[in-house]
Each structure stands twice: as structure tokens, then as C-alpha cells.
Amino acid sequence: MTAATRIRRRRAVDGRLGGTASALLLAPFLVLMLVAFVYPLVDLLLISVLEPAPTLENYRRVFAEPVYGRVFLRTVWISLLTAVCALILAFPVAYLMSRSRGLFAGMLAACVLLPFWSSVLVRTAAWSVMLGREGMVNTTLKGLGLIEAPLQLLYTQGAVIIGMTHVLMPFMVLPLYGTLRAIPDDYARAAALLGASRFRVFAEVIVPIAMPGIISGFLIVFLTALGFFITPTLLGSPQEQMIVTLISQQVREVLDWPFAAAVVSLLTALVLAIAFLFNRFLAFDKVLGGGR
Amino acid sequence: MSAAAHTPARRRPDAAAWGMRAFVYAVLVFLLLPTLIIVPMSFSVKDYLEFPPTGFTLRWYAEYFADRRWRAATLLSLEIAVLTTFCTMIVGTMVTYVMVRGRVLFRGAFNLLLMGPIIVPHIAMAVGLYLFLKPIGLAGSVAGFVAAHTVLALPFFVFTVAASLSQIDPALEQAAMSCGCSRPRAFVNVTLPLIVPSVLSGGLFAFIISFDEPTIAFFLSGIRDRTLPRRMFENIEHGLTPELPAIATLLTLLSIAILAGVALLNLWASRHKTAATRE
Numbered sequence: 205m206t207a208a209t210r211i212r213r214r215r216a217v218d219g220r221l222g223g224t225a226s227a228l229l230l231a232p233f234l235v236l237m238l239v240a241f242v243y244p245l246v247d248l249l250l251i252s253v254l255e256p257a258p259t260l261e262n263y264r265r266v267f268a269e270p271v272y273g274r275v276f277l278r279t280v281w282i283s284l285l286t287a288v289c290a291l292i293l294a295f296p297v298a299y300l301m302s303r304s305r306g307l308f309a310g311m312l313a314a315c316v317l318l319p320f321w322s323s324v325l326v327r328t329a330a331w332s333v334m335l336g337r338e339g340m341v342n343t344t345l346k347g348l349g350l351i352e353a354p355l356q357l358l359y360t361q362g363a364v365i366i367g368m369t370h371v372l373m374p375f376m377v378l379p380l381y382g383t384l385r386a387i388p389d390d391y392a393r394a395a396a397l398l399g400a401s402r403f404r405v406f407a408e409v410i411v412p413i414a415m416p417g418i419i420s421g422f423l424i425v426f427l428t429a430l431g432f433f434i435t436p437t438l439l440g441s442p443q444e445q446m447i448v449t450l451i452s453q454q455v456r457e458v459l460d461w462p463f464a465a466a467v468v469s470l471l472t473a474l475v476l477a478i479a480f481l482f483n484r485f486l487a488f489d490k491v492l493g494g495g496r
Numbered sequence: 497m498s499a500a501a502h503t504p505a506r507r508r509p510d511a512a513a514w515g516m517r518a519f520v521y522a523v524l525v526f527l528l529l530p531t532l533i534i535v536p537m538s539f540s541v542k543d544y545l546e547f548p549p550t551g552f553t554l555r556w557y558a559e560y561f562a563d564r565r566w567r568a569a570t571l572l573s574l575e576i577a578v579l580t581t582f583c584t585m586i587v588g589t590m591v592t593y594v595m596v597r598g599r600v601l602f603r604g605a606f607n608l609l610l611m612g613p614i615i616v617p618h619i620a621m622a623v624g625l626y627l628f629l630k631p632i633g634l635a636g637s638v639a640g641f642v643a644a645h646t647v648l649a650l651p652f653f654v655f656t657v658a659a660s661l662s663q664i665d666p667a668l669e670q671a672a673m674s675c676g677c678s679r680p681r682a683f684v685n686v687t688l689p690l691i692v693p694s695v696l697s698g699g700l701f702a703f704i705i706s707f708d709e710p711t712i713a714f715f716l717s718g719i720r721d722r723t724l725p726r727r728m729f730e731n732i733e734h735g736l737t738p739e740l741p742a743i744a745t746l747l748t749l750l751s752i753a754i755l756a757g758v759a760l761l762n763l764w765a766s767r768h769k770t771a772a773t774r775e
Binding site: 220221222223225226229230232233234236237239240241242243244245247248251293294296297299300312314315316317318319321322323324325326327328329330331332333334338339340370373402427428430431432433434437438448451452455456461464465468469471472475476479486488 | 512516517519520523524526527528529530531533534537545546547586587590591593594597598599600601609611612613614615616617618619620621622623624625626627628643644646647650651666679704708710711714715725728729732733736740741744747748751752754755
């Protein structure tokens with residue numbers, strides 16, 4: 205028996221697909237990813253340093269001109285606030301979901317999942333109507349006698365935080381739910397039997413066990429918010445630019461492609477660096493299932 | 497007094513528990529509010545957006561369907577979404593099969609590539625594709641959109657199908673092969689029918705991801721070829737017109753239909769599984 209047939213026999217026994225067949229089946233995927241994902245990103249990096257002539261001037265500009273530094277800091281700050289808001293809103297929802305059964309649990313899940321799978325633009329449009337000068341929020345506040353004149357709510361950082369929290373909250377609920385569901389009821393019961401107050405049960409039992417979910421949800425929301433395009437563009441303030449609005453302005457209006465490419469590369473590098481740093485916490489699988 | 501009386505989980509819900517419930521309901525209102533607001537607005541008889549709406553009319557739906565530009569945008573998005581769904585299902589099933597049953601060299605790099613589109617900001621992909629496709633005249637092309645949307649949808653698809661494929665005993669396929677089936681035939685006749693629900697779920701995910709995709713559409717769309725999300729974006733940017741709530745309502749119905757479809761497929765899959773284990 206030749207070595208080749210021996211190997212073939214062994215494969216037939218363990219049932220795994222051979223190396224050549226595997227490679228062939230993977231080929232379309234690899235070609236697609238290289239052409240439509242890897243190459244465009246590498247191309248950006250090349251454009252940012254090579255056009256019109258080899259230079260690091262574009263990067264120098266981002267770091268040297270204070271206005272761009274402020275754009276980056278503002279974006280990081282707003283993304284952090286969004287992640288904090290999403291965590292505060294999502295935790296009780298995920299907790300109740302994890303302790304519920306039957307129809308009620310299904311209803312809770314539907315409330316969280318419907319936004320997850322519905323159009324970002326639809327939701328942003330709704331916020332833009334609700335936060336407008338004559339929008340529901342202003343008329344309600346006026347009706348309650350809390351304000352005299354309508355507030356400027358739309359086109360502010362507050363609107364961006366509200367809109368992004370709304371869009372990204374399901375990304376927080378799903379990983380939290382995953383870890384909270386795994387905590388048996390007995391833990392809280394045992395702690396309470398030993399005399400712990402509700403708050404101590406929460407702070408010293410539930411939160412520490414749920415920490416991987418908390419960190420994972422927080423990071424997913426924060427990283428997504430950093431590069432989130434729609435909400436800052438449609439609800440944000442034109443005076444207080446964020447990274448994404450700076451990029452679209454450079455690409456579409458200023459037409460300074462090399463500079464835009466440099467800003468995009470820096471944003472991508474920032475996101476990837478954080479993702480690698482906290483790699484072990486990023487449970488993307490919880491989100492990828494769409495909460496099934 | 498029994499021990500159960502001491503256990504807090506059995507205790508009657510107190511103020512803290514009710515407080516948490518009230519907070520959760522408030523959050524759910526916050527989550528659903530935009531949808532609850534925009535749906536009734538689509539039926540308002542007034543020419544401007546108002547809430548609460550006055551009267552009832554289907555005029556804005558009629559105007560949306562009658563408008564040539566909205567229709568063109570919708571058809572373009574539909575074409576892209578259908579093609580994306582097919583590409584994702586074919587390429588994705590091949591990838592998933594190799595991941596679960598085959599040999600992947602450099603698994604770390606492979607996982608990175610697969611998850612990349614989830615981590616890398618969509619705007620980076622969008623600008624990268626724009627600067628790459630624009631000079632070669634493919635910026636607004638259907639092929640460009642389909643390729644980009646397939647990249648975005650693949651992680652969702654592969655994850656969904658891998659979860660189901662890894663539950664299927666490889667011995668089933670081997671048995672078919674030892675009876676003389678080739679591997680492709682064994683896959684198509686034995687394994688594929690067992691994972692069909694998850695393949696279809698993943699396909700639905702891919703469809704909605706593509707149909708609702710706004711960021712890549714914003715950068716890649718040309719003057720003529722605008723997808724539905726691209727036109728909606730413009731409409732919102734320039735202060736919404738009354739057709740927009742009607743479109744938003746239709747899109748929300750589509751999302752509900754997709755979610756319901758996925759739920760039914762899950763149900764089907766679990767029936768499948770119980771049937772398979774019973775045999």
C-alpha cells in the first residue's frame with residue numbers, strides 16, 4: 205500500500221474532508237474576502253502614505269492640528285457615554301430576560317430583537333422626527349410646563365448618544381443575557397439566606413459572575429459606536445464633528461482622498477488595537493446568532 | 497415556618513423588584529417608541545409630519561409605489577439583496593462545511609478574516625471600496641454591492657449554520673459514502689437536508705442585512721444607482737417627506753416577517769431534531 209492510499213484510507217475513517225478539497229471549497233470565500241475586504245483596507249493604507257508622493261504628511265496633520273485631535277477625543281467620549289448608557293439600560297432587561305420563562309420571556313426577547321433586525325435608518329428617522337423643534341419630546345415638555353421655548357435637541361451630541369444607544373443596545377443585551385442566564389437562582393438565594401441585602405447580592409454575586417458579559421457587551425457597543433456612521437451624520441451637530449463625519453466630508457466634499465484614507469486607517473487601527481487588547485472578552489458569537 | 501419562606505426568590509416581589517420591572521418596561525418603551533411613533537404617522541392626511549396624526553389615508557403608500565425613483569431604488573435594493581442572499585448561502589455553506597468537517601490551515605488567521613467585517617468599522621470598508629472601485633468605474637455597480645454585502649453577511653450566516661452543522665453526526669455522511677455515495681452526493685442527500693432550516697435562517701439574515709445596509713450604500717451609490725437606504729438617507733438628511741414613514745412602516749413589517757420566518761425555521765429545526773433522535 206502506498207503512503208497516499210494509506211492516508212486516503214485514514215481520512216475515510218475519520219471522516220474529515222481532505223486538505224485539497226478543503227482548500228477548493230474555501231477558495232471562493234478567500235477570493236471574495238481578499239478582493240472586497242482585505243484589498244480595499246490595504247489600499248486605503250497605501251493611498252494615505254503614497255499619494256500624491258510617498259509621505260507621512262497626512263498622519264502628521266491629524267496629530268499636529270488640534271481640531272482633529274478634538275474630533276478623535278470627542279468620538280471616543282461620545283462612544284464611551286453610549287456604551288455606559290446602553291449598559292445601564294440593558295442590564296435590568298437582560299437580567300429579567302434571564303429569569304423569565306414562557307410567553308413573557310418570548311415577549312421580552314421580541315422587544316429586544318425587533319430593533320436589532322430593523323433598519324437603522326427607520327429608527328434614526330423616527331428619532332429625527334421626535335427630537336425636532338416641533339417634535340414629540342418638545343411638545344410633551346412644553347405641555348408639562350417644563351420649558352417655555354422648544355429646546356434644540358436635534359443636531360446635538362445628546363441626540364447622537366440617544367440614537368446610538370437605541371441602535372446598539374441589543375448588542376449589549378445579548379452578551380449580558382448569555383452570562384446572566386448561566387447563573388443559577390441558587391447563588392442569589394444562598395447569599396440572601398446568609399444575610400446579604402438585595403444590593404449586596406447584586407453587587408457581590410451577580411455582577412462579578414456576569415463580568416465577562418458586561419465587558420463583552422461594553423466593548424462591542426463601544427467599538428461599534430466609534431465607527432458608526434448613520435446616527436452621527438443624521439442626528440449630530442455639524443459644528444462638533446465626529447470621526448465618521450470628518451471622513452465623509454473629506455471623501456465627498458473636500459475630495460482629499462489621501463487625508464480621508466489616513467483618518468479611516470487611524471480609526472480602523474484604533475478599533476483593531478482595542479479589539480486585540482481585549483480579544484478574550486469579545487464574545488461576538490453571542491451577537492452573531494442574532495439572539496437565537 | 498418553612499425554609500421556603502426565607503428564600504428570596506420565592507418571596508413576594510418587593511419594592512426593589514417592582515422598581516426593576518418598572519425600569520425594564522420603561523426601557524422597552526424606549527426601544528419600541530420610534531416604531532410606535534412612525535407607523536401611525538404614515539397614515540396622516542396632512543402634507544407634513546405630525547404626531548399624533550390626523551385622519552387616515554393610504555395616500556403616502558400610494559405615492560411611494562407610484563414614484564418612479566422610489567420604485568427604482570427599491571428594485572435595485574431587492575436585486576442586490578436577492579443576489580447577496582444566494583452568494584452568501586453558497587459561499588457560506590462551503591466555508592461552514594470546511595470549518596466543521598474539513599481542514600483549515602492557519603485557523604487563527606482564518607477566524608480573523610471571517611470575523612473581520614464585524615470588527616472593522618463599516619465606514620472603513622465603504623471608503624476603501626469606494627476608493628478602489630471608483631477609479632475602475634464600478635463604484636455604483638450591482639457586483640460591487642453584492643460583494644460588499646456578502647462580506648458583511650457571511651459571519652452571521654457561517655455562525656448560524658456552523659451551530660447546526662456541528663450537531664449533525666459525521667457518521668451519517670460516512671455511512672452514505674461507504675454505501676458508494678461520493679462526498680458531494682452524501683452532503684447533498686444526507687447532511688444538507690438536516691441543516692436546511694439554518695441555511696434558510698442564515699439566508700434571511702443575509703437578505704435583511706443587505707436590504708437595510710446604509711453605510712456602504714452611502715459611499716458607493718452613484719448619481720443614478722441609488723439603493724433604497726441611500727435614498728432614505730437623503731430624504732432624512734433634507735428633512736423627511738411624508739412618504740418616509742410609509743416606507744419605514746413597510747420596512748418594519750419586513751423585519752417582523754424575517755424574524756417570524758427565523759422563529760418558524762427554528763421550530764422546524766427542533767422538530768427535525770426530536771424526530772431524528774426518536775428514530
